Amino acid sequence: MPTFSLSRRQAVAAGALTAAGITPLISRAQAWPSKPIRLVVPFAPGGSSEIIARATAVELGKNLGGSVFVDNKPGGGGNIAMAEVANADDQHTLILGHIGTLAVNPYIFDKLPYDVSRDFRPISLLAKVPSLYVVKPDLPVKNLKEFLALAKQKPGQLNYSSAGNGSAGHLAFEYLKSASNTFIVHVPYRGTGPQLTDLLAGRVDAAAIGAPAILQFIKTGKVRCIATGTAQRIPQLPDVPTVAEQGLSGFEMTQWYGLMAPAKLNPAHDAKLMAATMKSLKDPGLLEKFAADAALSVGGTAAEFEKFIAVEQQRWKAVITRAKIKPD
Template identity: 75%
Template structure:
């Protein structure tokens, strides 16, 4: 009887110790086991274009590095605000979103009210890639570079025009930024999309535009458009002879469309750190880098801290540009 009760007490103590140990484990096991199911990678824009290429290139490599499938889910609408708001509220630890210059550095200043907080609701994970913005003019405009273009704009204020894909578009912002930096007045003509504005630019009905490299490289190479500057910090491999805006008298100038990986703010820190390391590696893998290169995108793969700092700097860059140009969404 004594042996039996002694055994029972030891057993009970062992069971209690086991329960205490088990109670301490879930967080660690959760972090180690993450991701425990397929990861949903939301893209806040329609399929096609640079956002799609950056997301798919990243997702394919992330799946290999994390040992779990990563599927891209396009959710366009309201300049990316619908998807951003949905992912901000996601609490399944397996939903991510493609951050963008528009949703993180522009929308906070052009919309009176946003359904998400760009800083508070998300954890920056990694700056994935930058797509160069190119400043182009019609082939018969009598300027060979940015300095000559600025001189012409100053000599004839308001006589030159530039097109964009719409109010608040990257091209609109890029040109307003150039106007602010160069203190020039150039007329803005908004279009519904990149295609129509390029048609009018090559047809001579516009003088200039700022457009993402993938859409215009073919026209620059064929001589239908002239590139007078790149918005990148360094010259791009596809146009080695074209100097940057910064090189041509505007130090510190940068205009690129950029894409990064974000998670909801509630993603556990251990999971966020594992994801950041994988994302930084993913975009530099040969297959991803090759896919990005087809879109003239430059792989970055930053740390989470570097991406957070970059977002803050971009917000500082665009806030005064938007205020000066009184940019409002269509």
């Protein structure tokens, strides 16, 4: 009996100790995030990245039980923001990964202030965005065939704008130039917003821009869409043929965005973050916002996103080498 009583007292004491000491530790570990999460966007406001990031941030905050705010940090082709987040150890900083920062910059810069594989962990692919090829309204072409014919008649006399060297728009147009064997002058800007200002003013002839940022201007006639970079026509522009339909068989060009965590983020948060992200990407409200701008919600696991990045790196390495793309 005495032995039984002592064991019981020990059990009660142990239980009290657990409740008083260990449980709070577990609770603190499970309480992440404990403050608002900063989602860094490595580009200026006004482009596709802004639309994707803000729509995702709202739902992600709800599903994580906190809040997520977007912080634009443009410059250096996205390298400034990537370097900052690579060094972030506050446990509440994430970054919007992009075709440029993850699959292009490693091959156009001689040295980067970050390493995609070492400094970041993929969480999930968020969205793919069609690249739309547009021209100013007074350019005497109605479709891609006519545009390419004009470019061949006047080599080097037509120009196109982009959000900067190595940006998705730059890649999209260089891909088109390579596939069509045309010479069109590149005019780089510091972000999609500044680029759009001159494009809409008619100071540049053409551009390849993500659908979310340019659709409204196509619909109001401020620019003319001559082709989509998608494999099939998009519902928002059913009368606009794809590049492939206009003579360049097999051509496809879409931008993509994904959620990345700095390597310094506690790996214990990854599963919660990935689950919240995948749930967010199925939300009807988010899907409606994406669809309005022709963005396709993707989702998927961290492993799938990691494999996707590797494939894209090899694809664009070949394009960059062929086009001899270099940073500013």
